[in-house]
Amino acid sequence: MSLSTATFQPQVRDALAAYLIAVADDELIIGHRHSEWTGFAPDIESDVALSSIAQEEIGHARLFYERACDLTGGDADHVAFGRASAEFRNAVLTERPNGDWGYSMVRLFLYDRADHVRLDVLASGALRPLADLASTVRREEKYHLMFGEQWLRRLASATEASRGRMQQALDRAWPEALGMFDPVPGQEELDADIVPVPLAEQLLQWRLGVIGVLESVGLRLPAGKAEWTRGRIGRHSDDLGTLLDEMTSVWRSDPLAKW
C-alpha cells in the first residue's frame, strides 16, 4: 500500500505530501486533545470512548505520515514529533484546549463530519493505495460520527443551561471549523483524479450535513463574517506550541531512541 512506487511530477509529489501531512496533523493533534480526557471524562463510558477515539486518530495519523514519507523520504515519528509549531498544517480547530465537555463534543462533531467528507473524496480518487487507506479509515471512524452526534443532540436538547453552553461552544468552534477546508500550499497542483472534489465543494457538502443536525436541535450558526487563523499555512495559536511542548517532551529527550 506504499505510494513510493507511483511516479509524480515533482510539484505534484510535493503538493500531495503537504496534503497528506495536513490530514495527518489534523488527526494527530485532535487525537492528542481527545486523549487529554482520559481519566477526566464525565462518565466511564465516555472516558473509554474518547481514549479509544484518540488511539484511533493517532493511529490513522501515523498511516498518513507514512504515506507522506513514501513520497519525500523521512520517518513518520520524526515528522510527527520533530517539527516546530509553524511547520504543522493542522486546522487551528484541532489544537484548541478541550475546554468544557460541550466544546469538546461540538468540536468532535464538526471535525469528524469534515474528516468524513475529506475521506469520501480521497476514497473516490484514482490513486489506489491512498483510496484504499481512506476508505478503511472512513469505515473505522463511523463510530466517531455516531458518538459526536449523540452527544450533540443530547446536550443541545437537555436543559436551558446545557443548550446555552452548546450554543457558546458552537459560536467558538464554527469559524475555526471552516479552516478545515483551507488549501495547503501547492494544493492547486494536486491532480483532480487524486482529490476529485474541490475544497469549496467539500465545504458545501459538510455545511449542508452539519447544519441539518444543528438546526434540528435548535442551535444557530453564529452571525457575522467568520475569521479564523490559517493553520494550513502554518499559522497557529499559542495553544499548539503548548500542546507540542507536552506531546513531544519524551521524544525530544532522546530523538534517536528506538521505542
Add this chain to the structure above:
Amino acid sequence: MPTTRTSEDRIWEALATVKDPELPLTVMDLGLIDEVQVTGGRVHVRMTPTYSACPAIDVMRQDIRTKLLNLPGVEEVQVELSFAEPWTMARMTERGRARLLEHGLSVPSRQSAEAVTCPFCGSTNTALENPFGPTLCRAIYYCRDCHNPIERFKPPLE
C-alpha cells in the same frame, strides 16, 4: 550445496504460531494473512489488519519477521499492510471464534448480524453499554438476565 528453497508450508506453519498480543488468537485464526510470496531467500507477506490503527500490528509484524527469519533459507522478510479488501468476520476461522468464546468474549457469527448472546448464561436479553471498549476491536454489552458486563468482539462496520 544444500538446496534450501524455503517451503511455503514451513512459512505457513510458522505464521500459525504468531499471536495477537491483545487476543488469545494467532494471525491465522484471525485470517490476517492474504498472501505469501517466496522469491529465493526473500519472503513477502501481505497482511490485512482488523483495524488499521490497532497498536498490536507492529508487534505481530515484528514477530512474523523474527519467526520467518529463523527458518532455513529465509534471508529477508517484508510484511506489507494491505487495505485493498476490508477485514470482515468472514476471515476469522471457526477455531478463532471458538477460542474467543472460550476466552469469555461474546463473538458475532461469521456471516451476519444477529442478537448479542451473553457468553456467561447464553441469554440474548442484552444491551449495548458502549460501542468502545478496552481495545479497538471490543464493545461492551450488559446481560439483563445474569447481570454481567460482556465484552463483545467488534468487527469494523461494513
